[in-house]
Amino acid sequence: MDKLSDLRFTMESCNHCGQCKWIMPAKMHGWDFSEMCPIHAFYHFDAYSGQGLLNIAWERLDGKLEYGDGLEDLIYSCTACGACDACCKVVRDMEVLDTIYALRADCAEHGTLPASLLETAEKVQTSHNIYGLPHAERFAWLPEDFEDDPDADTALFVGCSAYRQPEIALSAIRILKAGGVRFKLLREDEWCCGASLWRAGMVREAGELIRRNVETFRAHGIKTVITACAECFGSFRNGYPRFVETDYETLHISQVAAQLLEDGKLHLRQAEPLVVTYHDPCMLGRLSEKYVHWQGEIRAYGLHVPEKQWRRGEHGVYDAPRKILEAIPGVTLREMVRNKECNFCCGAPSAATDPELARWTGEERRREAAATGAETIVSACPFCREALDGDSGPDCVDLCVLLARRLCEEDVQ
């Protein structure tokens, strides 16, 4: 993980153009749904934004700001959705989100983490899941007759969400089985992916867990990790390489399913028409690009030597979920204004640290979804699904679940 001192060039480069707060012009639509940063839209002060956090980081780096008095609450109200980063990087060579990560690491280093995050870390360390539930129950939902392929070099990593939303994991299994994919589950060896640690700046704790997980993959001979959780997916691709060399490929279940559909290996049944909108999870989309560590020299006029591989949100997983939705008979997809690399966060990442903000963000996203006329919001992340489920308006279903429900029965057998 980069430290604040590694990111001074970014801090000094910001000129407050405001691009980090607003939707990219290519997606221009109108007055509504044009804000990109949840905390800025909610709190309004510039300090609550990518630009503001760069200012804060700079003052922290130069010893001009101290923790206490609420600074840490501000830092952790941010959902770290990366909207600021992607929007900024349309036109700039700056690492806005990495600076926010570094600021969090700085905060953690100074022992001023919010209590809710410390609790989560404790749960992950003791129970290997974010909920603090017994590790032995991680796969309690698995049908007794389920058989995986012990020789497979592909693992389905079900993630902590399987505790609360096992239907997602079950659906993923149904899809893989129907498509004839050879895979196995890591069972008791599967621990939390560590997203809540590394994204919170708990560098030491995250590093230990990540190294352990990578070793586990190696021990199981895993070459490909499939996940139905965007948080896990983004962590494996974007978080893990910050700590350790990785030698496995990560695929999201949507990528696998889209390929199976294209190859004619999945067959879908007719069903009632359904108008849906698709919510791009941040960690599946703009934050899932593979992290490649860069170390070098920034020469005059921004020349990076050696050349840096920038992550600008271009290579997130955007098409696969849409291809699946387009393939499901009866389903009509209507896009929200803020989509793909310009998606608006669901708010889930701040649920523990700033529940009011998280609720507002989810509601704002639901409002946008409802404006499309969709009956159902489809997402591809259990945390988004939970955050976007409301009492009225469109319901929210996981992509995996929707697809599995539409599989022809004979395939599922």
Place this chain on the structure above:
Amino acid sequence: MRIAEHIYREFAAVVGERYISDKEYILAGDRAKTPEYPMEYHSADIIVLPASTQEVVEIVKLCNKHKLSFIPFMTGALPYAYPNRDGTVIIHLKRMNRILEIDETDRYTVIEAGVRHIQLYPELRKRGLCYPPAAVGPGGSVLANMTSTDGSNHVQHGFSRANRYLLGAEVVTPEGEVLRVGSLQGDAGWFCPDGPGPSLRGIIKGYSGTHGQFGVITKIAVGLSAANGPAEIRSEGISPNHKVYMDHPYSRAYVFNYPHIQNVCDAMLALGEAEVCSTVQKYFYLPLTLMMTNSANEFWEKWEGGYKDTMNMPLVIHIAARTQKEFEYEEKILFEVAAETGGERLPPELENWWNEHMDYFMLVNRLQSVLRLGGGWMPNKIGADSVQHMCDVAEAMGEYIHEYTDTGKIFNAPESYQIIPMEYGHFAHIEVLFMWDRCKPGVMKGVGEFRARSRQEDIDRHFHSETPGSLMPATMDLGPLYSNYHLWLQRLKQSFDPNNVSNPMM
């Protein structure tokens, strides 16, 4: 706490606890971080986020009562937006962000200060209307842009400058009264900026902006023109490789490279006389290369790989016609003028970039790429007069800029200036966007030398290549040369802001 608690409470009573802060980390979000501007910055004491004109009125009155200065604030991209003394209240207007009215018949829209270009422009385009957004980027406040920047824009060949589109206005005066300007003053709505009698609109915006020195402009009406082309914009791809199209058979961009600025001058005047093309601009090749590339490294590759030679003097054209006949007529004249004036059309792979980035012509998008090289940039001159005069200014610059570009004091792009005609060639503005390596020790000395030289050369040559700004040091220096402009500014300021609390730069 920077101000006394009881004073803080008075402000909090106006906006509510949620919309005021004196926390250091909140103030830090709006502290200036632009070391390249030679100004002394201070932190605000508090930031308030009013939701209405009435709240602004009460805040301003409190500022007068407690002798606190105030600054109306939006994006913060300009250095004038930051406190230059202690005891300052930042009045952040972003919560006042409503589009109050779009009148398609009378062709104006009424907006609050917090409305951004990215919000307003597409709303208008849906209705077949538009205005000329200035070159501040999509997230810039339309009101701040119209009132506090020079308002230059990239469609001003046909549209003219933002000045022409600023109609009625509502202003909270430095003493906290609501001043209604233009037809509003005569209870006749928003459509006219002037009168009754002499126009108070003059106080709001001259060539440059007043930057909040004469109160807080809370609402403005913006005049609208026809937006040729489709109501909806089609885009493809994922950032940063978006392509934005104007799907219209009679919309097309062209780029010609010229051997000399005087040839460009002839072309601009000829196209203006014929009243053809919606955009005509001699663009600056350094920002252009930055816009066409996705990283500093790619920039360097393309710049050194030939862009700086292939398009060192580019004239960018956009035709947005309504009928086939009009399109053919305009294109015929364009090609004729280009041939007469020595313009050489760029190869399709370079020219097509423009056709695939039509958001540039709409929202001046991607221009923020000029900052990609990491800071150390400044627009210079930014004056305006006739097209010919601006071209003469540019030509003269060639006699001294090499002392700075060739020696590495500033980026080696001696022809990186833009000249954009207005009102079909009746006038034009010039902007020299120069950059420097801000990480290089002592670089500011050379930068300062270049700026001073540039200004002095123009004064010595009797060129009107810049206009005195709002900052008192610059104004004091230049005022006597410009009809004692500074004295009038002082008198106006003293009269309208007797307590000197409204962004007191003077």
Place this chain on the structure above:
Amino acid sequence: MLFPENREQVEAIVAKAREEGKALVPLSSGAPHLHGASVNPQAETICFSRMDAIMKIDRRNRYARVEAGVTFERLIPALAEAGMRLNAPFLPRASKSVVASMLEREAVVVPKYQYDYTDPLLNVEVVCGSGELFRTGSAAGPGPIEELKADMCLPWGPGSIDFLRFFTGAQGTMGLVTWATLKTEILPSLSNLYFIPADMAEPLVTLANGLLLNRVVDDCVILNRVNFAAAFADSAQEESDLAVKIPEWVMLCRICGFERYPEERIAVYEEMLLDACAKAGLSALRELPDCDGLAGKVNTMLGDCDRRETYWKLRRGGEREIDFLAPPSKTPALVDILCGLEGKCGGDLGITIQPQVQGRAYRLEANVFFDGSAPELPEQVLADILPELHGNGAFFDRPYGAMARLVYRDPVSTEALRKLKAIYDPDGILNPGKLCFTGR
């Protein structure tokens, strides 16, 4: 009456007036003085008719610089000789000062060229009431005007204040303008004139709005029968004859071609014009029925001033007018209110509707013509109609008399104007009592 010959004399006059506490009333040209200009018996009148130099005509950069006393009858041909035209009011009085007209923001005939209400006025040199000399826009400097290489055509500034706007519509209360730079346009090499008749004004206003939004036509003005006949007839008899042949309302518009492919340009925009007319159920005619030869005459007169012995508005001997600005949506209703004057004022009612600023506003002018020997027009009738117009969206942007009382009711903006006045004319010597300013 004082007749200065140059700026230095104007400066001396102002200095003396300040010293002696005498009021000064500026007149730019000879009688008759319409639009509220009047001689104040308590004041010295300063007339600019001797400052009548056409200082510069620049074809390449399309502007002219003229002293305050230059009249339309001199400037228009001088520009034509250089291949240019002035975007002037509709048939202005030949002896009228161009600068005075522009300072008053009078309506102009080519709205597409008008980007702002101050157009085509670009900048001015002014001797302020304080006695100081000032130049606006890019005429401000750097340095003395004699050395300045700029074309002095940019209207904004200098700096952050739009000084020019303080002097427009001011009726000489802020300063005495000695010269002005004016935006000029290419003289058309070819032009097609169209008459678009209608029974009512409303469809023509709607049509003009669409045409100007799309920049289709060049000259554009809408006249009722009375004003059309008054403007284009050369005598009272001809006026009566013409009035019976023409429709109730006529929009006159021209499409011009310039130096490159003028026929093609006209063809492009004529197609759009005809299409718009067809959609509106209107016809664009090249001639009015039974009016042979009129088109040629109108075409010539549209780009000129009224050179006839008697100004068209004064043929009957007396004329009173009301003029104001209105947005397009309010214009038809305001025309109806003006029509209510018919029969109440003892004379014929002429109405001119001039689209301005690319069609985003209209200047409406009601002209009540009456016999010069008749008793003075009942001012009360005019005074009665003003509140009704005001209440329906009329903006009296250059108010005289009763209009001023109507529009200067907002204390904040009125006080702001008085602050301006105190800065520019601290002794209150310039045209006292006008607008919202106190008399002496």
